[in-house]
Amino acid sequence: MNFLLDLAIVTVSCLALGLASKYLRQASIPAYIIAGIILGRSGLDLISSDASYDFISWLGKIGVILLMFYIGLEFNYKGIKEPRRLFAGCTDFAVNFSVGFLLGIVIGLSLIEAFILASAVYISSSAIVISSLIENKRLIYPEAETVVWLMVFEDIILAILLVVLTSVMVGSLAMIPVSLAATLLLIVFILMLIRRLSNFIAPLFERDDEIPILLIFALIFGFSALAYLMGILLHCHISEVIVAFFLGSALAGVKSFRKLFGTIISFKNLFLTIFFFSFGMMFQFQFAALNSADFVLALLALIILSIVGKFISGAIIGKRLHGSLETGLRVGAYTTPRGEFSVVLIMVVMEIGILELLPSIELLLSLVVAYVIILSIMGSFFAKQGDKIGKAMMSVVNKLLPQAHR
């Protein structure tokens, strides 16, 4: 057991593949997952011991916690209430969640598993979508705003899905309301407490020493521990990921907190990279399953239908908000990438999942991993070529329905 060697393996391999992905102008998320797959359990198995696997997973978990904390911080309650944005968000959810859910049922997953698959398939990758909007110089166009607000809406849905999923996972039907109530109670408690203490903690965040960052981690881990203890007491599970999200949104209201954003982002980026690696590393590829025609068919169907789904929701949104089908198709292309949130969702579920509830967890997991890797790569391409794809699709539409657009 030598953590130093293992950490060297993780950081060096991620650095190499990460750099390669930047040079190729690709999303880096799949690069880190692939590094994990190659070096971890189902690949070369270079990580020295079970303790090391646990250690790296733990570092990765900090990344997920910080990601959700950051999303909470950036979350904008007020802006999202605007009807146009709500319409766009709901359309996106209704179309794409249904696609995943129906396909899950068709390939023989249980209801809960289909729900998990639908969540992972619905949610786009804010990281890839937003960086590609900036890199591809789309910010001047009106649809950029629509896309960005769609990402915000997806963040709320993600929080809700996580609360629902962790509550449903408690095992017995009778426990679901208890679990749900406990989670909501804790959320309200965090929001109230931070608001109460806001005057007291605000000056602490203004200090120039180690106190502010220490305070943040103390709050995150403190509340997570509280959630854990409540979970044990009530025989349910309250995810620290949910705690982090709401803690972040509560702290966003504290004056002087903005100063710390840069620090949080650096910590988040580092640990999130380790998370993607650890996700790939723990993943046991079922090669038998992968080779089976059923698996390949299911994966293909998932990829095609989910891309079509985003284009349909994009088209509806574009037509309604911008009065243009072509703009809508571009919205579809920009929101195609999937990534970090799908992985986070599946990780949270895996951690607390009760196996009786998830009879086909192996299939589900393999599907989502393969899906995210492919869609993050394909998605970045779609996002980059958004205008060309929009134009090409419009010319097809115009040929098929020449009278509709006169």
Add this chain to the structure above:
Amino acid sequence: MRISELPEIGTKYEIESPKGDKVAVIFLTTGEIELYVLESDADKPSVTRLTSEEARRLGSVLTGALLTIEQEDIEVSFSEISDLRIHIHLCPVTKNVVGKSIEDLAIRKKTGVTVVAISRKGQSIVSPPPETVFEEGDLIVAVGKREQIKACQQVILGQG
């Protein structure tokens, strides 16, 4: 001017000319500023990224303060008062003034120029009191008419 918020990206300020050209300024959360220009018939915008320092300079040009080429000199004029032209001049201290105060040098009495600020080791002293003593490496921000500034450079700083 349309202002819109782009969560996780920044704030967008957008203006459209009567011809249909669009100009957008985006303040990114990273602190940098992106300037977009999209001509009405172009399919791609031109984009450049500025630091906040560069943006401030560009801003002062756009607001009409003319930046002349000689040293760092800004001429300010107001549309209401057309005959008033004030120069704001930035000059480094010389041997002649180091160790002396503004009062000792009688800058205003001799030349009519007012010292409005001193930049010292990256810190700015705005409206320095008359007893302020110049130190090696200071930058002086002086305000006056063009002739007054010139006089100040010759008589006080001992240049040209």
